[in-house]
Amino acid sequence: VYVKQATEELREHGFRLTRQRLAVLTALSEAGRGLEPAQVLERARLECPELGLATVYRALELLESLGMVRHVHTSKSSAAVAGAGAGHAHHVVCTICGRVAEFSTCDLEALEEAAARETGFSIGAHFLELAGICRECQKKRSQEHSDRKTGGTGK
Amino acid sequence: VYVKQATEELREHGFRLTRQRLAVLTALSEAGRGLEPAQVLERARLECPELGLATVYRALELLESLGMVRHVHTSKSSAAVAGAGAGHAHHVVCTICGRVAEFSTCDLEALEEAAARETGFSIGAHFLELAGICRECQKKRSQEHSDRKTGGTGK
DNA sequence: GTACTTGCAAATAATTTGCAAATAT
DNA sequence: ATATTTGCAAATTATTTGCAAGTAC
Numbered sequence: 001v002y003v004k005q006a007t008e009e010l011r012e013h014g015f016r017l018t019r020q021r022l023a024v025l026t027a028l029s030e031a032g033r034g035l036e037p038a039q040v041l042e043r044a045r046l047e048c049p050e051l052g053l054a055t056v057y058r059a060l061e062l063l064e065s066l067g068m069v070r071h072v073h074t075s076k077s078s079a080a081v082a083g084a085g086a087g088h089a090h091h092v093v094c095t096i097c098g099r100v101a102e103f104s105t106c107d108l109e110a111l112e113e114a115a116a117r118e119t120g121f122s123i124g125a126h127f128l129e130l131a132g133i134c135r136e137c138q139k140k141r142s143q144e145h146s147d148r149k150t151g152g153t154g155k
Numbered sequence: 156v157y158v159k160q161a162t163e164e165l166r167e168h169g170f171r172l173t174r175q176r177l178a179v180l181t182a183l184s185e186a187g188r189g190l191e192p193a194q195v196l197e198r199a200r201l202e203c204p205e206l207g208l209a210t211v212y213r214a215l216e217l218l219e220s221l222g223m224v225r226h227v228h229t230s231k232s233s234a235a236v237a238g239a240g241a242g243h244a245h246h247v248v249c250t251i252c253g254r255v256a257e258f259s260t261c262d263l264e265a266l267e268e269a270a271a272r273e274t275g276f277s278i279g280a281h282f283l284e285l286a287g288i289c290r291e292c293q294k295k296r297s298q299e300h301s302d303r304k305t306g307g308t309g310k
Numbered sequence: 311g312t313a314c315t316t317g318c319a320a321a322t323a324a325t326t327t328g329c330a331a332a333t334a335t
Numbered sequence: 336a337t338a339t340t341t342g343c344a345a346a347t348t349a350t351t352t353g354c355a356a357g358t359a360c
Contacts, residue, residue, distance in 0.1 A: 016334050016339060037324085052342045057325065073228050073282065092276045101276060105269035114260035115285055121247045121256060123287040127228065130270055132278040171314060171359050192349085207317045212350065316357070324349065332341070 009066060023048035024059040025068065028082030033099040034072040036079045072100055073129060094134035096141075101134070164221060178203035179214040180223065183237030188254040189227040191234045227255060228284060249289035251296075256289070 006025055010017050027043035028035060035043070041056045060080050063069040072081045072091050081091065081100050089102045112123045133141070161180055165172050182198035183190060190198070196211045215235050218224040227236045227246050236246065236255050244257045267278045288296070 011335090014339095018334070018340065020341070050342075053324095054326075054343080055341060058340085073233070090270075092270060092274050092278065094276065095279065101274040103270040103273040105266055105273060107266060111260055111262060112285065115245075115247060115258040116287070118258040118260060119247050119256040120290040121249065121285070121287040122293060123247065123285050124250065125286040127282075127284045127286065129282045130267065130276070130278050131280040131282065132271070132276040135275040138277060166360095169314095173315065173359070175316070205317075208349095209318080209351075210316060213315085312358105312360095314357105314359080317355095318353105320351105320353085322349100322351070324347100326345105326347065328345085329343100330341105331343105332339105333337105334339080335337095 006068065009068060013066060015062065019048050020044075020051050020055050021059045021063070023051060024056055025063065025082060028069060028080065031082075032101075033097070034079035034081045034093060040080060090128050090130070092130040092132055092134075094137055095131050096133055096137040099134045099136070103130075161223065164223060168221060170217065174203050175199075175206050175210050176214045176218070178206060179211055180218065180237060183224060183235065186237075187256075188252070189234035189236045189248060195235060245283050245285070247285040247287055247289075249292055250286050251288055251292040254289045254291070258285075 006022070007017050010021065015021075023044035024040055026047060027040050031039075031043060037053065037056050037060060040060070041051060041053050044056065045051050060069060064071070064080070069080050069082055070089075070091070072079055072093055079098075088106065089104060090106055092101050092103060094100070106128070108126055108128070112126065115121070116123050161177070162172050165176065170176075178199035179195055181202060182195050186194075186198060192208065192211050192215065195215070196206060196208050199211065200206050215224060219226070219235070224235055224237055225244075225246070226233050227248055243261065244259055245261055247256050247258060249255070261283070263281055263283070267281065270276070271278050
């Protein structure tokens, strides 16, 4: 959907819009969650079967440098995620299924000031990411709870 | 200094306090900044020369699981950092020298609520990291600025 | 003494790079 | 037409694992 914008975004910076890059972008946007490079490959190949892993790496690097893709940090693993590109944004990652959502509320000034006072650093940027449980997984979980009443011993 | 506490912390959980683990912990704490596993090795070897890289990985994993070490994210690379261990804390990373400081102010309830409303996730945890310039680098930078008045062309 | 740890080397996994062929503009 | 981009395979680099020997308790 916003893939149209992608065309412009790339060309504006003098890069070419290739089937591979489009496939990577589409894969990420359709996944709606953080994907590791290998997973991006798998999905993007549905649309562009001859795609290679090295190209995925190269595309991710480029797209990230243009701000069209962001990293999300799931504890240690760093997976890529498609961001709609609109400037500064933050992510909530579902700890169960890995789904990613964006939110724009981002009012950290007071906190940054306090941290600056506390540490002597001059704060220039923040990296904030929330973790939680997405709507779907909340539903599933409450179903499991009903199951528990009926049968299982937990182990 | 808080390495004494480390002794207890490990034993309490049934792990042994080895020279290697101590060296890793000390290296991180003395570095005062995020270190990659290989850098941890280099520093820790000063204190424990026979230390191997595999052991560093194992130690970091263990220490992290006990909350004695945390990950900091420098753009894509995830380096380990020593955290004083006291529960929940956040880091400011200096974008110039990599130095890391902790701060404890962490008032995100309002923000978490807003994000929950916006995304439908139930928020369980947050990961917040600030980036900025530490006191030392601020000083250096202002010195360079005076230099500029005197001579350089910038390139 | 014994169970946990380590060191090393070998196995895997992850990422990058070189270069001829393909292709977007 | 042609400069960029790709695919593949090979090269690096990062991380994990197996196991005999070492060591904290």
